[in-house]
Amino acid sequence: MLIRLAIVLAAMPVALVLHLEASSIAPLLIVTALTVLTALMPGSAGAALLIGYAALAMAFADGHPLRLGVLVVIPALHLIHVTSALAAVVPVKTKVELAALKAPARRFAIVQAITFGVTAFAAVIPSGAEIGLVEVLGLGALTVVIGVVALRI
């Protein structure tokens, strides 16, 4: 129950940001429905739909690519992924020792640190319509490099 509650808590900022950036109540309803589905059935496609929908909605919304809403949603979506992954392997009425969550929490922090490093890098490189492809390709390549290095570590 604790981990499922964490899914709901992680989805709340996502719902809030999407609701503030949208002109209708539809995104809030969709995120709420997908959150309920994910919390009840964490092994289902609910988590993937929730993350995918929120990512696309944020990407195609108006505003700066690195606005505050995006920075809030990045860790929230990752947290939804991690908590639903753990909730899928733990039955509902399970007594979870907090020590069991120490390693996932540490890994979450490492991933977020790297991700915000990438975000910072994206913030300082020049952007524009004519060099956008290079910019995005560079980010992708950087992700791969970081990933390979992380694997060796």
Added chain:
Amino acid sequence: MSRADKIREAFAQSHGAHWHPADAYSRAVWLGVGLVVGGMFLHQVELVLFGVPLVLSVLLTHKPKGTPTVSVRPVPRGAGLGTVHTVAHVDGADAEIAVVKLPGGVKAVPAHSPDLPVEIRRDAWGPGVDLRLDHLFAGPDGMHVYGPIVGVEHVRTILPPVEHHPSGPLPPRPAGLVGIHRSPRAGDSTELRDIRAFQPGDRLKRVDWRVTTRTGVLHVRERHAEADAEVVLALDTRADVGAEVADWSSPHRGATTRPGGSLDRAVRQAASMAAGYLRQGDRVALTDLSRPQLNVRSGVGRRHLMRIRTQLVVCVQAAGWSSYVTLRKLPHGSVVVLLSPFLDDDVAELAVQTRKHGHVVLAINTLPMPLKPDRETPWGEVAAEMIAAEHRLRLRRMAEHGVAVTREC
């Protein structure tokens, strides 16, 4: 390979005792790569940034290896009722989280945590499963899973408890050598048993001339046999009923017998009586009225008590309705203790016939009284009263034929 076989194989690959990727792994790979690549082609930095944590979570984790196990320190199988403590040892190998189903509930612990205390409650006698630790191991971030595994069943057999009954005022005896109760049959000892009229076959040296001259009829002196009393505990395992008449037709689940039911009371009483008689040095046998193959021959001593208690469990395991009841190979002049709810005439008739054959018969009623009628049917009270009246008649009839009857056990 047919389509069904392929589906079955795919299903088997996603479960069981090997490491296999979970849904979270597929989500992280496909969604992460999809967002990063989609962001690159659509020129959307946000999509890339949303996909990066998912890709990184895959790259930072690895597929675990090794065989994680959960083992339990064995518990004595024959220990009595109550609470038993043991520990479960979790060997997580490469796993990160272990999810173990303990008697108190499911617990998620670190895969390399110290031994988990396990409390086993043993509420009822009889055979049963003490513990079965179903478990599952999860790799980093729950992306790979080992299991779920159905744990090994730790079975136990709890013997029926023995309640020590107070013994009556008994004469001094060489304890442990001979029984306190003498066999009622005639024999060659020096102790006088009876003076009766002469019968063909009696020895002339046994003629009691004083009584013969006084009465004018030839009389002989009969002496006791040099043997201990043989007590036969006869158990009626055909019915297991409680005080609630409505529950009689429904099976009881969760225990070998209905707690407080007729069979439970009969077995507890039989074990306690066997202990009491054996402690006094008497020879005790056990017989199942409807399954003679389960009988235990008469014997003495503490090991014999264990044998009887063990066989009582076996009798209860084989319990069920039978169309006949019988008492075979009763030693001459034995004391028969009949434990039954006396719900049919057959067992009452058997008690009377056994008495007529010269045995001392003690009928112990194990039917819980008073009966509680079925409230869901208008005939419930009438039915319960009819059953109780028939039961009373049976007990009275047995008493009239010389059977010692106890109405409550």
